[in-house]
Amino acid sequence: MPRLTITLTDRAHQALEDAADRQGRSMSAIIEESLEFGGILRSRTAREIVARARASAGLSDEDAMAIATRETRLHRTAYND
Numbered sequence: 001m002p003r004l005t006i007t008l009t010d011r012a013h014q015a016l017e018d019a020a021d022r023q024g025r026s027m028s029a030i031i032e033e034s035l036e037f038g039g040i041l042r043s044r045t046a047r048e049i050v051a052r053a054r055a056s057a058g059l060s061d062e063d064a065m066a067i068a069t070r071e072t073r074l075h076r077t078a079y080n081d
Contacts, residue, residue: 008016020027036042054064 016027016030019030023030050064050068054061057064059067
């Protein structure tokens with residue numbers, strides 16, 4: 001895996017460290033995700049995103065589907081009001 005050295009302001013570096021601590025992830029993971037959201041990397045498919053989220057949350061397929069269904073209904077209700 002290639003390595004890269006970047007220079008950040010103290011403020012940006014501290015914010016990145018704080019975010020990594022809060023999220024329990026590495027700074028590299030946060031930077032890669034930011035590259036995806038910024039359109040620099042190809043976005044993951046919805047299926048990949050859901051699988052990753054479900055695995056990290058420790059949800060069963062049934063629990064994940066129940067949450068997704070509930071959230072979709074709430075969103076649609078709020079949108080139609």
